[in-house]
Amino acid sequence: MRASRALAVTATACAAVALSAPLAGASNGPTNVTVNPFSVHQGSRIEISVRGCGHGGTVTSNAFSRAELSVNASGHSTATARIHDNATPGRYNLAVRCSDNPRVATHQFEVLAGLGALGGLGGSVGPSSTEMAFGGGLVVMAAAGGSLFLARRRRLTGVRV
Numbered sequence: 001m002r003a004s005r006a007l008a009v010t011a012t013a014c015a016a017v018a019l020s021a022p023l024a025g026a027s028n029g030p031t032n033v034t035v036n037p038f039s040v041h042q043g044s045r046i047e048i049s050v051r052g053c054g055h056g057g058t059v060t061s062n063a064f065s066r067a068e069l070s071v072n073a074s075g076h077s078t079a080t081a082r083i084h085d086n087a088t089p090g091r092y093n094l095a096v097r098c099s100d101n102p103r104v105a106t107h108q109f110e111v112l113a114g115l116g117a118l119g120g121l122g123g124s125v126g127p128s129s130t131e132m133a134f135g136g137g138l139v140v141m142a143a144a145g146g147s148l149f150l151a152r153r154r155r156l157t158g159v160r161v
Contacts, residue, residue, distance in 0.1 A: 028052055029103030030096040039110040043085045046109060053077045053098035061094040063087045063111055069096070089113040 032051040040046045048059050050069060056077065057069040064081040071077070081094075089111050096105045127135070 029101040030057065030098050030105035033094075033096050033105050033107040035094070035107055035109045039112055040083055041112045041114055042083055042087050042089070045080055045082050048079045048081065048094065048096070048107075050077050050079075050096050050098075050105070051075055052101075053096070055098065055100040057096060057098040057100075059094055059096050061092055063092040063094075063109075069098075083111055087111045 030050045030052050032049075034049045036047045036049070046064070048067065048069075050057070050059075052075055053069050054071075054073050054075045054077070056071040059067040059069060059079045059081060061081070064083050064087075067079040067081040069077040069079045091108055091110050093106050093108050096107070097103075
C-alpha cells in the first residue's frame with residue numbers, strides 16, 4: 001500500500017510539472033512599454049522598448065507606419081518608427097501586440113510641430129552659384145585693394161625729400 005501511494009504522489013507531481021512547462025514558455029504579453037524620446041518632432045524617429053515579446057510583434061499608431069519588434073529571447077524587444085512629416089502636433093497612443101499573445105499594451109507620446117534637425121548633411125552640400133559669385137567678388141575686391149595699397153606704399157616710400 002505504501003508503494004502505491006508513493007507511486008501515485010510521484011505520478012501526480014510529474015504530471016503537474018509536465019503540464020506547467022508549456023505555461024512557463026508562454027508570455028504574459030507586452031509589459032513595461034517605454035518610448036524614447038517622449039516628445040518627438042514631425043519626421044523624427046522614436047524608439048519603442050517592450051518586455052514580454054520574446055517572439056517579436058508589432059507596434060502601431062496613427063502618427064507612424066507599422067513597426068516590427070525585434071525578436072529577442074530575453075523578453076526585451078525594441079522597434080524604431082519614423083513619425084510622419086504631416087502628423088498633427090499633439091498626444092498620440094501607440095499599441096504594442098506580441099506575435100505570441102493576443103494582449104495589447106498602449107503607451108502615450110507627444111508629437112511636436114516642426115521638422116526635426118536635418119543632421120548628417122555637414123559638408124556634403126556644396127556652395128550654390130550665388131555663394132560662389134559672392135565669394136569670387138570678395139576675392140577680386142581684396143586683390144584690387146591690396147594692389148592699390150602696395151602701389152601707394154611704393155609711391156610714398158620712393159619719394160625722398
